Amino acid sequence: MQDQTNTFSGLKVVDFASYIAGPAATTILSDFGAAVIKVEPPGTGDPYRQFYRSASNPVSEENYPWQLTNRNKKSLALNLKSAEAAGVVERLVRWADVVVVNFPPNVREKLGLSYEKLSELNSRLIYADLTGYGTRGPEADRPGFDGTAYWARSGLMHVTRDGNSPPTLPIPGIGDHATASTLYSAIVTGLYRREKTGKGSHVTTSLIAQGAWASAVWIEGGLNGARIHGSQSRGAPQNALFNSYQTSDGRWLLLVLLQDKDWTNLVSAMQLSPLLEGHRFQDATGRAIYSTALVELLDHAFSQQPLEYWKTTFDAARVIYGVVQVIEEVVRDEQMYANDIIVPLAEPTEYATHTVSSPIQIVGVDKVVPRRAPQLGEHSATIMEQLGYSEHEISRFLRDSVVQQHS
Known part of the structure; x- marks a missing residue:
């Protein structure tokens, strides 16, 4: 038995x-x-x-x-x-x-x-x-x-x-x-x-x-009197670098960039150095205040190239991202089988x-x-x-x- x-x-x-x-x-x-x-x-x-x-x-x-x-x-x-x-x-x-x-x-x-x-x-x-x-x-x-x-x-x-x-x-x-x-x-x-x-x-x-x-992190915040933001809009997030973006071939990827050095790395990889000029996006506070404008700029940039281009670019530059996979891709994911x-x-x-x-x-x-x-x-x-x-x-x-x- x-x-x-x-x-x-x-x-x-x-x-x-x-x-x-x-x-x-x-x-x-x-x-x-x-x-x-x-x-x-x-x-x-x-x-x-x-x-x-x-x-x-x-x-x-x-x-x-x-x-x-x-x-x-x-x-x-x-x-x-x-x-x-x-x-x-x-x-x-x-x-x-x-x-x-x-x-x-x-x-x-x-x-x-x-x-x-x-x-x-x-x-x-x-x-x-x-x-x-x-x-x-x-x-x-x-x-x-x-x-x-x-x-x-x-x-x-x-x-x-x-x-x-x-x-x-x-x-x-x-x-x-x-x-x-x-x-x-x-x-x-x-x-x-x-x-x-x-x-x-x-x-x-x-x-x-x-x-x-x-959901304990946010519930704990509520228990401690924290101000709860609630649901976020992708177009106006609290952090534009923790957000999803669509590529030219209709695919989505998720950025997870939480430190200032990650921002500099992203801008360099995407060849968007003008974004480092001026005061709006110099630090996390500015990027939060002007998140809507930053999303618009990143949306435009991501829409110029297909997913494979961004994967190759970000892998070479060690930008932290995740592909939003569909189930047909998940069932063929080599990492799933290797582990x-x-x-x-x-x-x-x-x-x-x-x-x-x-x-x-x-x-x-x-x-x-x-x-x-x-x-x-x-x-x-x-x-x-x-x-x-x-x-x-x-x-x-x-x-x-x-x-x-x-x-």
Whole structure:
């Protein structure tokens, strides 16, 4: 049931969570060898199985979000609302080192999946819960998603837009994947504490907490009475040298120049030495006051040459910039492959040969080669057998729709 050769070989995880953030945390554990059982409702399974069909996502015959977030796992289709499911849950919890849930507090109570109940079954259990808005307060039971609890509630959606344009929808999963890494670190912290004390623990995080952490520099400013600028216009930024510019072939690049020497270097590389004359752009204060005029001048200069020209010029002059890549470029980015950010699949398909690895690496330790994500209930009978159920009992569970087996 598990890989015996990696960092978390022997670690047993039950993933009761749905969608992205909770399951992605157990994916990271699986990347380092943990055995992960994903528990899903019979019939429909995790709703995330259908997410790739959403109109907002890139179109593919391959269920790529499911593969990304649920690789390496085994699927048990279990009706948690069934009275007979309680015994199965008990055996899973006694077997497990880690349990991950993301139901709102009131739902987990109804399903018998609270920390208080499960920790009685296994005193060494690391119980990891993820919520949208935290486990306390008036919104504790409110469902939360990446877009609402992380992106909108934290203020990120307000400031990551141009001027007074409407707030922009992010790529799905930005906050979820960041939160998954945090939940993973909480689980590992709990495991380390268990090594020291012999006892399990309840670890938790939320999308709203991760959103606040992501935007913490400005939130901290607000807590200290700082004057908040709010959203900026690209045409009149606080710093014209921390801004995006369009090239003659319609591409964009981002300048990130924060020191006076960077300004001199840029002007020299772009052959704009007249900008050093006069008082307007001599220092950071002047460049901030006259940022609109400076943007106009730089816009004109950038529009005279294509992206490749500016890349060659800036690389030679060591000007700090970033190309605003499109997804078609990202999937061919040599740096991604050289650093094992994009890695080969163990079982390539007609459409996919690689996947995105989790962002944590241990130097000198190979991760598990990403295996296929499971079909709904693909391993139900095998898991039930390994939990000690007889063939007769498994047949009854299947007949009564307590458990579903993929055919």
